[in-house]
Amino acid sequence: MESPPGGSHGQGGVSPSPEAVRRLREMALRDRQEGDEPDLPDDQLRSNDQLQEDEMLALEAIYGDKLDIFDEKSVPRSFQIHVHCEIPDGFSVSAELLQGVDDYPNSRFFHTFSVEHLAPISLTCLMPPSYPSHHSPYFTLGVQWLDSVKISFLCHMLDSIWAQQSGQEVVFEWVQWLQSSTLSHLGFDDGIVIRQPDDSMTDPVDVRLDREILSVDDVVQRLINYNEEQCQEAFLNGLHVCMICFSDYKGIDFIKLPCGHYFCRNCMETYSRMHVKEGSVMKLVCPDNKCGGFVPPNLLKSLLGEVDFERWERLILQRTLDSMADVAYCPRCQTACLEDEDNAQCSKCLFSFCTRCRDRRHVGERCLTPEEKLLSLEEREKVRKLCKGYAGSSNLADEIRSIKEILRSSVPCPHCGTAISRVSGCDHMRCRNCNKSFCYGCRKPLNPTHTSEQCRRDYEKLTEKLDTAGSIKELVRKLKLGVCKPHPCPSCHQITYKLGNNNHVFCEACRVHHCAQCRKVVRKSSEHYGPRGCKQHTVNPDIAKTRPKKKDDSQLASL
Structure with missing residues (x-):
């Protein structure tokens, strides 16, 4: 009215x-x-x-x-x-x-x-x-x-x-x-x-x-x-404390998020620009540790400006596509493509390719395994050496080295085939490409009935792994001689081995040191081993009874 x-x-x-x-x-x-x-x-x-x-x-x-x-x-x-x-x-x-x-x-x-x-x-x-x-x-x-x-x-x-x-x-x-x-x-x-x-x-x-x-x-x-x-009018006219910089400002100088938390504009601008600059846009949420609420795009646009907001949009789109299991990237122009039964066609360059081996589309043909692809590339490398001035020689050599490194230090995800390398921790792995879980030991998808005991790697599985330095072959030789004995890690229960008489064992899975005699984690060797602790070097009586009295070098070589 x-x-x-x-x-x-x-x-x-x-x-x-x-x-x-x-x-x-x-x-x-x-x-x-x-x-x-x-x-x-x-x-x-x-x-x-x-x-x-x-x-x-x-x-x-x-x-x-x-x-x-x-x-x-x-x-x-x-x-x-x-x-x-x-x-x-x-x-x-x-x-x-x-x-x-x-x-x-x-x-x-x-x-x-x-x-x-x-x-x-x-x-x-x-x-x-x-x-x-x-x-x-x-x-x-x-x-x-x-x-x-x-x-x-x-x-x-x-x-x-x-x-x-x-x-x-x-x-x-x-x-x-x-x-x-x-x-x-x-x-x-x-x-x-x-x-x-x-x-x-x-x-x-x-x-x-x-x-x-x-x-x-x-x-x-x-x-x-x-x-x-x-309530909004009372908030704008009152004084409040920013929980990032702990300074007092009037409510008009604050940014209020949909979750109800509020922070001063200067801190929110710095916080938002930092995540966009570092590329961690998925972590650009409410700064409160116990919240994690989303920040609206229209608010981010006012905080970031045109240039940074466009970068945020590109990164969000990239992260979203990476999390989708049916999206693959064209090996020629890196354009996102929709996968259809392990095949995709690029909408930009119209290249049809296999999403597993990232090579040309091969309908009706069995997809190459990484080992087979490595052999194929090595053959192409031999041809390159015979034909001087081959234009793609540098890229081919880099691809061969890359596949060798993948085969040496990683295992393929059983769901999408992406190469996964474990740095530390247990065998429970989660693929960042398809976001599905699998066991690093047995290379099978995890299910509710899966236990770590089902995929313990004994020396027979270890002999099947690639080993250029010969360390695994040496371990197998010592296992046959009875020089080392398997011991479960007290931290992750991974099977480890005592080499010789040394009770100090290091678990490669969880990167934890432990004692083979008392089966406890060792924090400091100087405190654990000594007159009042465990003996660092002891002979296993079971191994001593079964060990042959004399074996010459020829016998060791035959083993």
Whole structure:
């Protein structure tokens, strides 16, 4: 609605109502015609006018932007005050809503939510010439969250306050009572209850209520919106501490995330640019350690600027494509392609390739294993050496070295074939390409019944591994001689071996040192081994009994 000419809008969330002023003027005119409005001498009228002017000045000084004066020069004077009820912490609103279902079309349930601010009560007043000496101000009350009967109770209470102090200025008393006693008078000390209208109720309704007919759903939505607006306004005007730099700033200098946490703009800009610069865009979430909520793209755009935001978009797209199991990259132009039964076609260069070996598409042919591909490349390398000036010689040599390194230090993922290399830890591996788990020892997918004992690597499996330095062959030779004995690691239970008489064993799987004699983890050798601890060098009695007394070099060589 538009305010009347000369009126002003307050910041209480409710606009002045011309309809309410019109109704008040009709009430005053009717009372004058019926004789309820007395005719007063001029000196009494001048006294009342001065008292009204003084009261208006006092109300304007006390309530400020909560007071809307419709027309300062008009007589009689009319205005509206937005009264904010005092509510305790944890104040709740319970609304009775309808939820129609097949068997119960008119079923009802209560929706309860907490608020920190209630929509104000609109008190619209008109001061007749006989106020305050003989007649009270004409008024209307408007409350969004009360029904007509309860608003009528409030109107009768304002009449009783005037009756107790007739002949005195009463508007300030009305506002104070509405602000502090409305909820307790209606029995809403802990929270208000909004119910569906009951058509069977016949309680009288006061004509002075100024209430727009709204459904319960609309009332609930208005209360929620008003509470959010007031909380945001209070946040912007208050001082807060940034939990990154621990400095105090006004709320207008903070960035508030959807999760509810807020940090100063300078810290959020630095935090966002750092992750984009380092490429760790998947970690660009709420800086709170226990949250991890997302940061909206429109907010990131304002924090990063155009250039960094475009880089963030590219990185997010790249990470998303990398996490998709059916996306492969063209080996020629590195364009993302959709995989279809181990084959894909690049939309940019139109190259059709096998997603397993990344070579040309070979329908009906068995895909090359890495070992077979290495042999093929080595043959091509031999041809290159015979043909001088071969243009692709450098790339071919690099590819051969790369495949050799992959075969030597990695195993293929059983799900997607990506080469995986273990640096440390147990056999439980997760492929970064397809995000699926498998066992590094047996190279099989993990399932709920899989145990580490099913894939322990004994010396027969060790002999099948590639070993250019001959260390595994030496270990197998010592196993056959009985020089070393298998011992499970106390940390990860991986099978390790005691070499000779040395009880100090190192687990390659979890990178932990332990003692073969007491089967405990060794933190410091100088503290664990000694007169009061374990002996670092002891002969295993079982091995000593089974060891041959004499073996010459020829016998060792045959083994």
